Amino acid sequence: MTKLMKAVVTTLDEDNPLLEKEIPLPNVDSHDVLVKITASGMNPVDVKQLELAVAAKEERILGFDGVGEVVSIGTDVKKYQVGDRVFFSGELGRTGSNAEYEAVNEDLVAKAPDNLSDVEAAALPLTFLTAYEMLADKFGISMAAGAASGKTLLIINGAGGVGSIMIQLAKWLGMTVIATASRDETIEWVKQLGADFVVNHREDYVSEVKQLGFSEIPYIAVLHSLDQHFEAVAKLVGSYGHIGAIVQSTQPLPVGLIKNKAASLDWEFMFAKTNAGQNIASQGEALALLTELVSAGDVQSTITQTVDGFSAAAVLEAQQKVSVGDMLGKLVIKY
Amino acid sequence: MTKLMKAVVTTLDEDNPLLEKEIPLPNVDSHDVLVKITASGMNPVDVKQLELAVAAKEERILGFDGVGEVVSIGTDVKKYQVGDRVFFSGELGRTGSNAEYEAVNEDLVAKAPDNLSDVEAAALPLTFLTAYEMLADKFGISMAAGAASGKTLLIINGAGGVGSIMIQLAKWLGMTVIATASRDETIEWVKQLGADFVVNHREDYVSEVKQLGFSEIPYIAVLHSLDQHFEAVAKLVGSYGHIGAIVQSTQPLPVGLIKNKAASLDWEFMFAKTNAGQNIASQGEALALLTELVSAGDVQSTITQTVDGFSAAAVLEAQQKVSVGDMLGKLVIKY
Structure with a gap:
């Protein structure tokens, strides 16, 4: 039976x-x-x-x-x-x-x-793998305590699932973290998770980030609509910098904006590895690190x-x- | 005086x-x-x-x-x-x-x-730095003889200045190189420089590449108009693959096409380092390797x-x- x-x-x-x-x-x-x-x-x-x-x-x-x-x-x-x-x-x-x-x-x-x-x-698991793969596989950051010390990460939508774990992973890596949030409870949440600075993604956050003293940001994770945020983050990304994204883009984007900075637009999608049957053991290993x-x-x-x-x-x-x-x-x- | x-x-x-x-x-x-x-x-x-x-x-x-x-x-x-x-x-x-x-x-x-x-x-020098930085800094390939053995590189416009040196650098790295060329003399030139396969960028090279037995390409260097080639190379790029580009894009591009493959669009511009005053000694070191x-x-x-x-x-x-x-x-x- x-x-x-x-x-x-x-x-x-x-x-x-x-x-x-x-x-x-x-x-x-x-x-x-x-x-x-x-x-x-x-x-x-x-x-x-x-x-x-x-x-x-x-x-x-x-x-x-x-x-x-x-x-x-x-x-x-x-x-x-x-x-x-x-x-x-x-x-x-x-x-x-x-x-x-x-x-x-x-x-x-x-x-x-x-x-x-x-x-x-x-x-x-899923949010950690997304955060880990963006930082490790896409931004090329070594996964060791303090390995990215002195580097800055801007997270657009810091309070969501991926943002909430990425803030913590980035702090363990030694990074300075600027997270965006727009409501009192989300601002409080990202601070409690370790964000060093909070800016409001419903306001002119390009100016806010610059006023904090950051003229350029080497690593930017767009954990919300890339279509909505690309032009803003293109202004902030630094020379040889990375813009990582996870939310499908449905309209053409002016990627030439980041050409002279030799920056990269990096998609992260944690099912890409299993879909292709490539390098899948890296996911179990990443979760072992999480534990x-x-x-x-x-x-x-x-x-x-x-x-x-x-x-x-x-x-x-x-x-x-x-x-x-x-x-x-x-x-x-x-x- | x-x-x-x-x-x-x-x-x-x-x-x-x-x-x-x-x-x-x-x-x-x-x-x-x-x-x-x-x-x-x-x-x-x-x-x-x-x-x-x-x-x-x-x-x-x-x-x-x-x-x-x-x-x-x-x-x-x-x-x-x-x-x-x-x-x-x-x-x-x-x-x-x-x-x-x-x-x-x-x-x-x-x-x-x-x-x-x-x-x-x-x-x-300039073409080598462009090729070197795309492969090393953008694609993350170690610069040692045979270090990328077994990996495939597709070069759109293999016969130009950057393509001509990139073919040779990629062969030294151990890569399989597919170069595009469209005229008898350019086809002969890229073969003489070491290209393993040649496809015609004025024809349906997506089909040509697949007919050669490559279903997906991990590394693609677009050394010609990205605007003209993005949709084609988006079909060929593999999971976690890279599309590198050097010619300014003047129109918005449908970057969502490569999202589910978690692929990257990497700009390379060899003056970005000196413009930003960052990591400039890497250029002298790269030229010493060239010598x-x-x-x-x-x-x-x-x-x-x-x-x-x-x-x-x-x-x-x-x-x-x-x-x-x-x-x-x-x-x-x-x-």
């Missing part, structure tokens, strides 16, 4: 896009661990993927960030054993964490920090909200809250 | 934009070497700067690539002495090599290769044409030949 599990599946019905189903447990490939999910973080990419699934009339199990216990392992698994408590953010092309069980390649996984609860840990940083107290969870119970209604509620787009930190579903 | 020298100076007259003048020798700052120029390479940036000087009604001495003998040194110069034969490409903001003497910061200079004549050596490579026979001069004699007419003739934009290799003025 095939063992069944509860999963939340996308439907063909726009008005009712998520449904609970009893389905067989996922196949466990030779390099997979099978994880019993206890918490799942909600990210903007979940919202985007739900839209795409409904538009494409595809039944999919979404959910990327996951935390849980390993309950079985594939024949070639070397790094984990049954009983390990792990976290990860999975792959775009496989069934996700909005289910009781998920099969994940062991290379994408790390042991979850002992000093975080499941929901606290589930807030982190070290959390254990050492250098990084705290960015969780701010919890939705209780695993159901279609809970996933939909979480989706709707994140889709508004003004998140402070992260929202997690507790199964 | 002030010693005078002949210089070719930009004028305020569009129809007659260059003029010979007798002017005082340049000031030699404490970190400068004063070089008696014997050959000067002509680059597209000279053409652009002449246009800008005439438009701005500025009298300037252009000329970037230079070769010659050190005839005096500033008080703090450590690396060179009178009698050294050096080459360099100088700075945008100082008087250039279209003069009998030029003062250059010693950090921007290297000893010229003994096995090249002055005109052969003068062909190389090693030429001495070892790993890189040959890219010179294809010489204009004889130092005069306003000679500089103008060289300017006009390069401004046509279909150069094969490099043109040098022999003083």
